[in-house]
Amino acid sequence: MTGIIMDGKALAEEVKARVRIEVNKLIKSGIKPTLATILVGDDPASVSYVRAKHKNCEDVGINSQNYQLPKESNENDVLKLIERLNNKKDVNGILVQLPLPSHIDSYKVIERINPIKDVDGLHPENLGKIFHKKADLIPCTPKGIMALIEKYGITVKGRNVVIVNRSNLVGKPLYHLLLNNDATVTICHTKTRNIVDHMRNADILITAVGHRPEFVVTSDMVKEGAVVIDVGMNRIEGKLCGDVDFNSVIEKASYITPVPGGVGPMTVAMLLENTLIATNLQIKGVSTYKSY
Numbered sequence: 001m002t003g004i005i006m007d008g009k010a011l012a013e014e015v016k017a018r019v020r021i022e023v024n025k026l027i028k029s030g031i032k033p034t035l036a037t038i039l040v041g042d043d044p045a046s047v048s049y050v051r052a053k054h055k056n057c058e059d060v061g062i063n064s065q066n067y068q069l070p071k072e073s074n075e076n077d078v079l080k081l082i083e084r085l086n087n088k089k090d091v092n093g094i095l096v097q098l099p100l101p102s103h104i105d106s107y108k109v110i111e112r113i114n115p116i117k118d119v120d121g122l123h124p125e126n127l128g129k130i131f132h133k134k135a136d137l138i139p140c141t142p143k144g145i146m147a148l149i150e151k152y153g154i155t156v157k158g159r160n161v162v163i164v165n166r167s168n169l170v171g172k173p174l175y176h177l178l179l180n181n182d183a184t185v186t187i188c189h190t191k192t193r194n195i196v197d198h199m200r201n202a203d204i205l206i207t208a209v210g211h212r213p214e215f216v217v218t219s220d221m222v223k224e225g226a227v228v229i230d231v232g233m234n235r236i237e238g239k240l241c242g243d244v245d246f247n248s249v250i251e252k253a254s255y256i257t258p259v260p261g262g263v264g265p266m267t268v269a270m271l272l273e274n275t276l277i278a279t280n281l282q283i284k285g286v287s288t289y290k291s292y
């Protein structure tokens with residue numbers, strides 16, 4: 001079997017086209033949706049992610065502002081900036097680029113964001129709403145994965161889904177979105193015993209590890225006909241690649257996401273969609289987008 005490639009880049013363009021139409025309507029009515037990003041320090045990967053977010057905002061007509069603080073800034077500096085952005089009527093979305101320097105408590109920072117401006121969906125109120133299938137603002141990577149699964153008509157109901165990642169950004173929210181849709185979900189992590197046994201049992205395998213070459217998903221770890229979703233970000237000799245040995249695993253999978261061009265573009269597209277949702281929540285009090 002040769003798997004079907006799930007084209008995240010193409011779906012991200014479709015999402016962006018829909019967002020662009022809605023943003024134009026808002027602009028015509030005198031509202032310019034605006035995203036503010038906060039970057040503490042100058043980690044090169046974070047700088048490049050933030051830059052990509054701003055470029056994508058520009059593509060769809062969303063206004064964006066970057067607030068870059070020196071890496072020695074203290075927690076209070078960040079909290080004060082968030083307070084200021086919470087109170088700014090012309091800022092609709094606030095995104096704090098993670099990870100923050102280790103002397104800053106990221107929970108305290110995220111908790112300070114007004115939940116209605118929390119375009120990352122990481123505020124405890126927004127994460128808690130996922131339990132109840134009532135979340136308007138859902139973390140971008142998990143939401144992008146759900147959108148890809150839906151686009152390709154993949155059934156999750158009753159199927160064994162294995163997620164290799166337990167972070168607040170990816171694994172934990174994704175666990176609940178899939179459970180809400182009747183999947184049987186297992187989370188694997190660094191302390192999981194016999195991890196390959198879990199992976200081989202997966203009808204849908206989702207990995208977000210990013211530690212190549214220590215962790216590579218090879219075809220012997222994948223069930224015949226599985227859906228394989230690769231959220232890994234690794235750089236090998238300057239080239240971006242995922243967790244999955246794509247060329248061998250595609251021969252066993254029914255569907256597979258490439259890196260680059262799979263989940264990555266979907267994450268950014270969902271940030272744009274969330275900025276639109278946040279703007280509508282602020283002006284109309286409602287979102288017309290589905291919650292997973």
Ligand code: GUN
Pocket residue numbers: 095096097098099120140141169267
């Ligand atoms: N760092 C890596 N991914 C993300 C993300 O989706 N949002 C934020 N805020 N930081 C990140």
